[in-house]
Amino acid sequence: IIGGLHRNVGAVPVIAFARGLGVAHKQYALACRPSAVSVEQSVPLDWIRTELAPAVAVQGNLDPLVLVIGGDALRQGVARITASLPAHSHIFNLGHGVRQETEPAHIEQMIAYVRDADGAGLG
Helix, strand or coil, rough: CHHHHHHHHCCCCCCCEEECCCHHHHHHHHHHHCCCCCCCCCCHHHHHHHHCCCCHHHEEEEEEHHHCCHEEEEEEHHHHHHHCCCHHHHHCCCCCCCCCCCHHHHHHHHHHHHHHHHHHCCC
């Protein structure tokens, strides 16, 4: 799909999401060659940092339930991810979608926490 897209449209960035691959995300990235790989919250941050991020840009992986909870849990979740993954090759995002019961204010909090972390050089 990615090869066909590039042949027909040109060099456009592609973020690939193959849910449930776990540590096979690296093999997937090397085989498919997307611009970035989106990872769900179950993929360990240490593995992402040492194995996946050196091979491809990464998007993810905040647990959507942490976004539902908000507050300190959300702040800590954002801090854990931004401190663990390299800012130059990481796109902050959820591991998998915003849940219906998420308060819009929690999304605003998450954005503020990510911006604070980025400004402080933590990400």
